[in-house]
Amino acid sequence: MRYERPKTTAEVTNLLAGAVGRAFVLAGGTDLLVRMKSDDFEVDLVVDIKAIPSMSEISETADGFEIGAAVPCAVLGENKALVAAWPGVVEAANLIGSTQIQGRCTIAGNLCNASPAADSVPAMVAAGAHARIASPDGAKIVAVEEIPVGPGETSLKKGEFIEAILIPKRSPRSGDAYLRFIPRTEMDIAVVGAGVRLTLDEQGGIESARVALGAVGPKVVLSEEAARAIVGSKLEEAALDALAEACSAASTPIDDKRGTVEFRKHVVGVLARRAAKLAYKRAGEN
Amino acid sequence: MVSVPVSTTINSDEVEFLCRADESLLDVLRNRLGLMGAKEGCGTGDCGACSVIMDGRIVCSCLVLGAEAEGRTIETIEGMADGNELHPLQKKFIEHAALQCGICTPGFLMAAKALLDANPDPTEEEIRFWLAGNLCRCTGYDKIVRAVADAAQEMRGKRA
Numbered sequence: 364m365r366y367e368r369p370k371t372t373a374e375v376t377n378l379l380a381g382a383v384g385r386a387f388v389l390a391g392g393t394d395l396l397v398r399m400k401s402d403d404f405e406v407d408l409v410v411d412i413k414a415i416p417s418m419s420e421i422s423e424t425a426d427g428f429e430i431g432a433a434v435p436c437a438v439l440g441e442n443k444a445l446v447a448a449w450p451g452v453v454e455a456a457n458l459i460g461s462t463q464i465q466g467r468c469t470i471a472g473n474l475c476n477a478s479p480a481a482d483s484v485p486a487m488v489a490a491g492a493h494a495r496i497a498s499p500d501g502a503k504i505v506a507v508e509e510i511p512v513g514p515g516e517t518s519l520k521k522g523e524f525i526e527a528i529l530i531p532k533r534s535p536r537s538g539d540a541y542l543r544f545i546p547r548t549e550m551d552i553a554v555v556g557a558g559v560r561l562t563l564d565e566q567g568g569i570e571s572a573r574v575a576l577g578a579v580g581p582k583v584v585l586s587e588e589a590a591r592a593i594v595g596s597k598l599e600e601a602a603l604d605a606l607a608e609a610c611s612a613a614s615t616p617i618d619d620k621r622g623t624v625e626f627r628k629h630v631v632g633v634l635a636r637r638a639a640k641l642a643y644k645r646a647g648e649n
Numbered sequence: 650m651v652s653v654p655v656s657t658t659i660n661s662d663e664v665e666f667l668c669r670a671d672e673s674l675l676d677v678l679r680n681r682l683g684l685m686g687a688k689e690g691c692g693t694g695d696c697g698a699c700s701v702i703m704d705g706r707i708v709c710s711c712l713v714l715g716a717e718a719e720g721r722t723i724e725t726i727e728g729m730a731d732g733n734e735l736h737p738l739q740k741k742f743i744e745h746a747a748l749q750c751g752i753c754t755p756g757f758l759m760a761a762k763a764l765l766d767a768n769p770d771p772t773e774e775e776i777r778f779w780l781a782g783n784l785c786r787c788t789g790y791d792k793i794v795r796a797v798a799d800a801a802q803e804m805r806g807k808r809a
Contacts, residue, residue, distance in 0.1 A: 364669075364670045364671045365651065365670055366653055366670035366671075366714065366716045368716070368719070389714070389717075392712055392713065392714065392717075393694060393712055396673070396694075396711075396712045396713075396714070397693045397694060397712065399671060400692055400693065406671075409670065409671075409714070411714075411716070411717060413717070435706070437706065460694070460782070461694075461697065461781055461782020461783075462707055462760065462763075462764075462779050462780075462781070462782050463694065463697055463700055463707050463708050463709045463712075463760070463782045464694060464709070464712075464782065466703075466706035466707055466708045467706075467708055467709075467712065467713070549778070549781055550781055550782070
């Protein structure tokens with residue numbers, strides 16, 4: 364295995380594009396280094412992106428927040444402006460692992476690891492986040508939900524890597540929330556997760572919504588039916604019932620020891636209801 | 650495999666070493682630098698026995714490459730005491746009998762130090778939450794939590 368620590372994005376994409384064998388980008392390493400210890404995992408080149416200053420920076424732009432691909436999740440929780448604007452995204456990111464893991468793990472890595480149960484992904488999708496992808500041909504911007512295509516698989520091509528996650532400016536009267544179910548109180552992988560972002564009109568009715576579900580399919584589910592179920596409502600009981608029903612219908616979970624299909628399809632509706640209520644409350648406060 | 654040359658700072662000492670590209674910081678500390686305090690429990694970031702402080706943040710050294718230490722500042726358990734004077738956390742762990750076999754203890758001490766560096770007056774819940782990435786299979790956690798709270802109180806007294 365070769366280890367490289369380039370100083371520019373162009374060097375990263377050239378290294379990745381020219382790599383012979385399996386190449387991986389190293390940001391926090393909390394997934395990659397675990398996989399490297401497994402006997403059936405081969406890696407020929409590791410490209411550490413942390414020598415590029417912008418990878419470890421959060422910047423506030425006219426369009427929103429730009430979060431460098433190597434910014435640890437703990438740092439998101441320490442950024443007051445980000446916490447105020449997108450508490451759901453930050454809470455989801457801060458659910459990942461222990462204090463030790465938080466000091467290293469990143470939302471870009473969480474996305475690229477492409478676990479269906481990734482906590483930060485439904486929250487990012489609900490927020491309408493995008494990934495800026497660098498490649499030898501230049502940069503492009505892609506919606507977060509287009510990155511994972513199945514368990515452990517992404518749409519990134521050889522030579523491409525995510526250099527930043529872009530979270531839009533929060534519009535007025537908007538709020539977000541992410542909730543997950545785990546069998547213990549902390550430090551576990553989501554059995555079901557639900558992220559909701561709402562924008563209210565001046566009368567407190569829901570003007571637009573995004574509902575994203577985790578761990579109930581091979582990749583994150585962005586459900587337009589679920590969003591439609593609550594748009595125009597003030598989250599009256601009937602709207603919440605319709606939301607829960609739409610979420611259950613949009614889910615195609617697996618059956619395993621951590622949760623049955625029936626359980627996951629039920630719980631996804633319960634969590635979506637609760638996340639919607641929390642997002643609604645937050646939207647009303649700003 | 651090509652060796653990677655690394656210059657870093659460990660416990661305030663400038664250190665240079667060569668390591669394999671895929672070698673963890675934990676293996677470098679233990680096998681190349683003779684710093685045996687950090688322990689390998691799981692090797693996958695679940696148990697916290699290998700915890701060290703890197704650039705002010707507590708991390709699992711089993712999930713850091715040795716090569717990544719380049720230009721960083723690392724604190725390990727070996728640098729915790731001031732000469733022969735134990736750190737208040739170390740004293741309180743002994744006083745409260747917050748250890749039995751000792752394998753998890755260096756990791757707990759480093760994690761607790763990182764907590765008190767960031768938050769000198771943590772609640773019991775904050776202590777338990779912060780230390781949730783450190784596993785102990787001997788004592789249960791009560792004595793450890795009490796030792797950390799007591800050390801925090803003593804350290805606050807000294808600061809005032």
